Amino acid sequence: MNMHITRKVDYAVRCVLFLARNNDRISSVDEIxxxxxxxxxxLAKILQRLMKTGIVNSTRGVKGGFQLARxxxxxSLLNVVEAIDGAVAMNVCAVDKKMCGFSASCSVHPVWVELREDIRNRLKRWDFAKLAVIKKYQRVIKRDCH
Amino acid sequence: MNMHITRKVDYAVRCVLFLARNNDRISSVDEIxxxxxxxxxxLAKILQRLMKTGIVNSTRGVKGGFQLARxxxxxSLLNVVEAIDGAVAMNVCAVDKKMCGFSASCSVHPVWVELREDIRNRLKRWDFAKLAVIKKYQRVIKRDCH
DNA sequence: TTTAAATAGGACTAATTTAGTCCTATTTAA
DNA sequence: TTAAATAGGACTAAATTAGTCCTATTTAAA
Structure with a gap:
């Protein structure tokens, strides 16, 4: 079980957090x-993805950049995580039984399904308004902790 | 967030499940x-790991093999998962804050810590006595669903 | 109308992790 | 003594992650 978040997700979360804290204006990739x-x-790639999934809006051209779409x-954290990585799950069968001929007879299947729900619920409970007010990221440190 | 279980974990779980269902005797790597x-x-490597972490016992030589150590x-599922992958966590900072200079000021940190606990609790609740009785694995299918 | 600052997106590469294999050594029942 | 088993180190292949690079397009402003 490799459950570490990827840099992509980490970056996306940081990025949306930044936008949430500066939502009164447009921010460029360069600035973020x-x-x-x-x-x-x-980051530009990640923002393209967040754009396609409707989490941010983009403005092209001079003075262009990104802003939260809502x-x-x-x-929610889940929105961002699923925007980047697709459906959150320990394995594809937990999302769709049909993906696995095994699942019908697999004892462990129900566990993965439960676990998936636990994780999704937890990530759903956190939105970026809540996250934004907790504390500011420090700017000194170069990378996060995964 | 790459949260798919690895084959290693999947194999380990299947393997312990098999041993749980045949715990009256010793099973060889070949058989399992x-x-x-x-x-x-x-699988031999995986069993070595399960051995080192005290989940199975091994017997060497002719008629040797493996058996559950308890x-x-x-x-628990958590025992097996952590035996193979080490500490379950979305990122190292959720296990030990010191691993990340960031965490003290990171808004998202508390979320990862919560999530880690959710996951560990869920995996802790399932033991192989419970899993073993649910239903038998079918033998026809070659691999599982992650 | 030209220019420069910005995003859009495809194609590519490097680094890391996962998923194994292979070989030799050791143990032990028959 | 032999053959069937585990122990463990070293190695390789495949897949995924984490990027880079280049060209096209858009648009505010000089």
């Missing part, structure tokens, strides 16, 4: 990547 | 790997 210590071109309280 | 559709040499009801 600088503030949140994320490689610029990589209020921070309307964006 | 055949019955549970797991590559033999790889009753199936004394072995």
């Amino acid at each position: 990547s600088g503030e949140m210590s994320v490689p610029k071109t990589f 209020g921070p309280q309307e964006i | 790997s055949g019955e549970m559709s797991v590559p033999k040499t790889f 009753g199936p009801q004394e072995i």
Whole structure:
């Protein structure tokens, strides 16, 4: 069970957190990547994904950049995680039984299904309005802890 | 967030499940790997690990093999998962804050800690006595669903 | 209308992790 | 003594992650 979050998810979360805290204006990739210590071109990709999944809006051209597509309280951690990684699950059968000929007779299957629900519920409970007020990220440190 | 279980964990779980169902005797790697559709040499490594972490006992030599080191009801899914993958966590900071200079000021940190506890609790609740009685694995299918 | 600052997106590469294999040594029942 | 088993180190292959790089497009402002 490799349950570590990927950098991609970590970066996406940081990024949305930054946008939540600066939602009165448009922020460029350059600015976000600088503030949140994320490689610029990589962050650009991540923002494209967040854009496609309707979490952020983009403005092209000079003075362009990104902004949350809806209020921070309307964006859950689960939204961001699933935007980047797709469906959260320990294995595909927990999402769709049909993906696994085994599942019908697999003793462990119900456990993975439960676990998936636990995780999704927990991630659903946290929105970026809540997260944004907890404490500010420090800018000194280059990378996070996974 | 890559939360898929690894084959290693999947194999380990299947393997312990098999041993739980045949705990009246010693089973060889050859037998288990055949019955549970797991590559033999790889399974041998996994069993070595389960051995070191005190989940199974081994007997060497002719008629040797493996057996659970304690009753199936004394072995949780968490035991097996952590035996193979080490501490269950979304990131190292949730296990030990010191691993991340960031965590003290990281808004998301408390979420990962909560989530880790959710997952561990769920996995702790399932033991192999419970799992063993649910239903038998079918032998036809070659691999599981992650 | 040109320019420069920005996003969009495809194609590629490097690094890391996962999933194994292979070989030799050791143990032990028959 | 032999053959069937585990023990364990070293190695390799495949897959995934974590990026980079380049070109195209958009748009505010000079």
